[in-house]
Amino acid sequence: MVATRRHMKRSRAIAMLGFALEAVAKGRAVLRLDTRAHHKQLNNVVHGGILAAMADTASAIAAYTTVPAGVALATVELKINYLEGVPGGRVRAEARVLRTGRNFVVTECEIFDRGGTLAAKALLTFGAAGGHSLQR
Numbered sequence: 001m002v003a004t005r006r007h008m009k010r011s012r013a014i015a016m017l018g019f020a021l022e023a024v025a026k027g028r029a030v031l032r033l034d035t036r037a038h039h040k041q042l043n044n045v046v047h048g049g050i051l052a053a054m055a056d057t058a059s060a061i062a063a064y065t066t067v068p069a070g071v072a073l074a075t076v077e078l079k080i081n082y083l084e085g086v087p088g089g090r091v092r093a094e095a096r097v098l099r100t101g102r103n104f105v106v107t108e109c110e111i112f113d114r115g116g117t118l119a120a121k122a123l124l125t126f127g128a129a130g131g132h133s134l135q136r
Contacts, residue, residue, distance in 0.1 A: 017050065019057055027097035029061035035088045045085035048120075051093075051111050052080050055122035058095035059107040063126045066100040072129035076104065080122040089114030103127060103134060 018039075022030040031054055033039070041047040056075055063073055095109040104127050111120040128134050 013053075014057060017053060019054060021061070022092070024061055024065065026065050027062055027100075029058045029065070029095045031058040031061075031093045031095075033091045033093075035086070035091060040088065043085070045087055046091065048080075048082055051082070051086065051091070051120050052078060052122070054091070054093045055080060055095070055109040055111060055120065056124060058093040059109045059122070059124040060126065062095040062097050062107055063100070063105040066097050066105060067134055071134060072131075073105065073126040074129040075124060076127045077125040078122060079124075080120055082120050084113060084117055084119040086111075086113045086119045091119070100134070105134070 017033070018036070019031045019033055022032050033054060035046055039046050039050050056078055060073060060075070067073065091114070092112045093109055094112070095107055098106045098108055104125050107124045107126070109122040109124065110118055111122070113119045
């Protein structure tokens, strides 16, 4: 988890968005976001793009725990359903790997609002980035 936190600190996007790693285990990752005014859209709820970025980041971390060291992954597909507006407070993204195959890693991510209500659900697919392979 320390190495993952160190890696996250090198990402300007993650720093700007304010995501923090709560937990990581094989095939799983949990991020949190303590929302601020700049995370909200005009209707005073957290912007859907912020939630999608959170799902993408949590899912990528979970995916990396299931592939050989040194493999670079890229998001191939992200589908998200927004179920509830998120007014603010602490948001949690809980990602888990559904399957790591020869060519792709498929994950799901659930995003919960400060009261623990399921606010969004995402399904993501990752593939090996150019020049990489998921094979050992």
